[in-house]
Amino acid sequence: MEKIVGVHLLVELYGCDPSLIADAEVFKEKIEKIAKEAELTVLKSYHHQFHPYGVTSLMLLAESHLFVHTWPEYNYIAADIFTCGDERKAYKALELMIKEFKAKDIKKIEIKRGIFKEECVKVSP
């Protein structure tokens, strides 16, 4: 039997609307709404404006993390959604990102993180 600590989605969103991903204030509002609708528990978030354009949003979650970098000059978003527990929340966040940023082409890799044999897992350090 195997146990994993989490599921990590690496997502490439191509063909996004650049007007939605260039400015940190605009992006922040959308990505925080997405996290809320996906029922992710945000412990800390930070949104950084790169100049002349581009945003990085980092969100520390009780479930792990959500990290998004935007390149409006390429109409491109790189997103990482790492969740421990219910992976449906990660897929819900992805679905909402595709819709909100009007992505036309999506590439997704799902990686299982922290794979242990069940008998090797201790319950305390």
Add this chain to the structure above:
Amino acid sequence: MEKIVGVHLLVELYGCDPSLIADAEVFKEKIEKIAKEAELTVLKSYHHQFHPYGVTSLMLLAESHLFVHTWPEYNYIAADIFTCGDERKAYKALELMIKEFKAKDIKKIEIKRGIFKEECVKVSP
């Protein structure tokens, strides 16, 4: 010709010393030293203590991001190092993490993020 926006290392460090990865204050000191030695430019960092143990460090870099989650109960670290530009910095950070946290078994995946045909790349939005 292809162009990529960055290289992303997904790293699993097994068999780490749990005394080095359980406490946010101890971990913070080490991971910030690692970032500095790897010549990564930290724009923002945050270190979160989970209870009863476990740390998440998030570091926003000029080069992209470094995200580390620790599970001392499994002697395990999940690390993500995403760099735009010089990927040697990412490999240097990885090498230092293995050494500093005394990892005994390492799994690593390198993923190229944001792949474009050279002729499709615009220089402004």
